[in-house]
Amino acid sequence: MIRLPAPRSRTGPLVAGGIVAAGGAVLIVCATAGHAPVPARTTTAAPAADGLPHTAIRVTAGSCGTGWSRPHPGQQVFDVRNDSAGPAEVDLYDPATGAVLGEVEGLAPGTTRPLQVTLGSGAFAFKCLPDDGDAVIGPTVRVPGHAVSGPAAVPVTQHDLIPPAIAYQKWIGARLGDLADAVATLRSDVDRGDLDAARTAWLPAHLVYERLGAAYGTFGDADKAINGTTAGLPKGADDPGFTGFHRLEQGLWHGESADRLRPVADRLATDVDTLRDGWSQARLDPAQLGLRAHEILENTERFEITGRTDYGSGSNLATARANLDGTRTVLGYLRPLLTTRYPALPRLDALLDRLQHTLDSHLTGGRPTPVDDLTTAQRERLHADLGQAVERLADIAALFDVRRTS
Template sequence: MRHRLVTRGAVALCILVAVALIGYGLAQAMTTSHQQTVQGTSENSPHSGEGTKANPRRTRLEVGLDGCTKGWDDPGAGAQVFDIKNTSDRPMDVVLLGTGDKAADPHIDPRKAQIYAELEALGPGVTRSMTTSIDAGHFHFSCMPEDGPVVDGTDTNVPQPSAELANSLPSPVQHAAPATEQELIPYTQQYEEWVKGQLPDIASQADQLKDVIQRRGPNWREEAQSIWLTAHHRYMTLGGAYGAFGDLGDSIDGTAAGLPQGPNDPDFTGFHRIERGLWANESPDDLLPLAQGLSNDLSSLQDQDLAVGALEIGLRTHEVSEDIATQTLSGVDDFGSHSGVDSARAQTEATQKLVEILRPLLADRMPADHLTAIDQRLVAAQKRLDDASAAHPQTAPADLPVPERNAVRSQIGQLSEQLAEVAAVTDIRRAT
């Protein structure tokens, strides 16, 4: 487990893709163009299209600090492309909220409103397209400018389409209710308690590692390597808690990246420094202080308050899989054990635990088949990793035969794409 965060820009792109996945069968018929510059919208024709997949309704809207989405004055059900221009001087998120209830009061209750579409970080002066599909009901846009209060658009009544047109319109998106911090706190607390429950066993394994090095028996190095592999695997299953351990996280599982002297830097400690010594034939005298330091750090970690944070738990469920792809499988944190395949396996277990804890929340916000697909992908990825480990033990991921290496990367890549939806539906929006 690493004490680091994936860049927000990369995650934002994944979340935007996931918002489309939550939703709707238009993805193959229309470009989900939250990154595209708008083309082909006439200045004299702010509205066009009839709402079918082949001919979606296209509407030009403007958002700013003085009003959210001016111009939605001809609403209609069906497939939508909103070409939204930010006229303000700062980036803002734009969300389409609605009740989807044709009998509801025109004023949308934020507690009941659900998310039908979203654009994140729409830059000043930039126009981007929001695609979705809606039914008759009551809707409004909500704009969340950077460093500014939320600006709500007016409530808009989308009328029933004619009977003739209704038969040709696509179904509305499978929308997600906005997650609240209050909803996520119990799941975060449950995860924190689970993490705390794993620490005593990991600390005990670190103590065993120290004792084996200290005794210097005839096979001490092989025994120490075996204990190290077991302890490190167990620690990696705590992947969703990275960042919650503070400086101790760096001391326990940090790498030599960024240190002035690299792997020879005296501040390089913890699992990976011991790994380097065990597999590079360093002496027990060199390794014992390092093992003692790891034991002390893990003991201190048990006394530390953990704070994963309701704002982060869903995001981390996704980021662990990204970490597998960018760090573990690339070998940047391999200091001699060539145990990257095993570490990746442990990280999928970390993801599995997070999905298990979040399952009640996810089941209310994701299509059932999407959640099932994630479960199946986790099992498939683990089987692929197990097969690679059995066929090529103690082989770095980069040194696996090309077919096996590509198969592992494919499974992890697909898993990461699917988990982006978890990050999307647990993303906490500001109250409107």
């Protein structure tokens, strides 16, 4: 799998209930750093140009959420102004459950930003998290009636993610042993000069690696050495920096001799053995698991089903299927946290099942259909199924973005 750049910092909404900003009914939080300031209002629940009632909320050094004096249910906007001396994150949450309905991140001093939410009946409060201080919780406000609130979720903490991260890291360690064995077989075939056998052994070995998708951030430079491509290399396929599985693929499917490929196979085996032997000392970042669950198939969409990483084997769809396995593995370790926070989990499972069925239809007889051989209808179906899964997995990335709670 081609790897995306380092993860981006959070600027979007806390997603819950399977709803994201592109999907219709949403929890919308305008919290980007470049948002133009909105003048603070002195009245509460006043209709604005957007047709929604607005309430001016103040944040100061010692108080949070003052100004909310006319609580009412329904869709509305809180214009949150920071009158303190430093930046802060501001959350609207349910004190009884800890579930967050909306957030404004990085609210600079003297700045006002809109926080749009749908409030139901119940008790709510604002929580302010200044960058250089402890949380300040505002007064609890009771909203009358019998309405139902919009999306909300209990924030995930670093502590929550440590057990699944440890379990996942142990799983990776076992798979690295399988990878080393598969690469040893591949290396032996090349060393004997049996390139037909090497072509047969290449794909199973590569797929073992592709199923390890959520660990690549921990692999560091080893990932590029083992699974890098020609992207950015001045000499392309002839560049000395082109190593690993795809360099071997290039040679095996483009008529290179065993003599030329032996050093490539040796280097691959050495790099894999080094990664396996050092894995017990690696430290997988628990906070990255949710993001990686999304990025695995995001990368698949960008690089595999477009054929951009095909160096002759025509195996991109088999790689995509392995990436799906990797995604399901990560979600499996996160599932105990998801079941209590993400009501749309059955919908996500159904989308992944449909994507699996589509990919499997192109892997008949153990030989994947090359991407270029797909019909237009097949290509459109694959892009649609994968795109919907990637969109839904963005919810997971947002939900597992670790947030301060105190």
